[in-house]
């Protein structure tokens with residue numbers, strides 16, 4: 400099976416990594432819209448327009464599935480994309496919610512959702528969680544984590560100050576955190592240790608794998624071939640992706 404992986408930039412490599420480990424797909428085509436990242440600061444119409452343009456990029460590849468690794472695209476553009484595509488399109492939001500539901504039974508538990516500005520404003524995560532009875536949710540837009548990851552700053556005092564900037568006013572330590580942005584799994588350990596290691600983290604990549612398996616998509620291949628493309632400077636994307644995949 401051949402899957403496309405779409406992200407606004409490089410962060411979707413966190414999802415790609417989980418999919419590679421799962422060996423579900425024999426071939427994966429990664430496309431990052433690096434010329435126009437970040438999507439998280441853009442409006443709904445722009446996010447939909449760019450996402451539909453990404454479908455045009457994938458058109459020659461005859462995909463079996465498209466995995467939208469980007470939370471911001473998953474929050475705004477899935478419906479418009481599905482209306483135009485002839486293959487299934489899977490987003491990270493539903494998968495993340497399902498993963499949380501599987502991992503956390505206590506509906507009173509405090510849940511923190513961190514994401515881009517656009518995903519936070521869309522409220523897709525708290526609305527879906529509230530529908531399932533999880534009522535104790537807090538959302539914080541944490542866009543500064545994105546450039547930290549892009550710069551390769553994955554630990555240290557500078558990152559710690561940024562974590563403190565966003566989390567210092569939380570009244571109760573969260574029982575679970577939804578990493579609602581593709582970049583965040585790369586700083587997951589730092590987020591976990593900020594909360595003394597006692598918080599459950601929901602990672603989009605692992606959630607997608609869990610979701611695909613729950614849908615009976617089980618093919619196991621011994622080797623997964625990956626090709627990288629981006630809207631500018633594919634060589635740079637390939638280099639950063641290789642570094643992130645090696646973490």
Ligand code: DGL
Pocket residue numbers: 406407408410411436437438439440468469470471472515518545579580581582
């Ligand atoms: N890929 C985006 C997401 O998961 C984060 C980066 C951006 O703002 O485009 O929401």
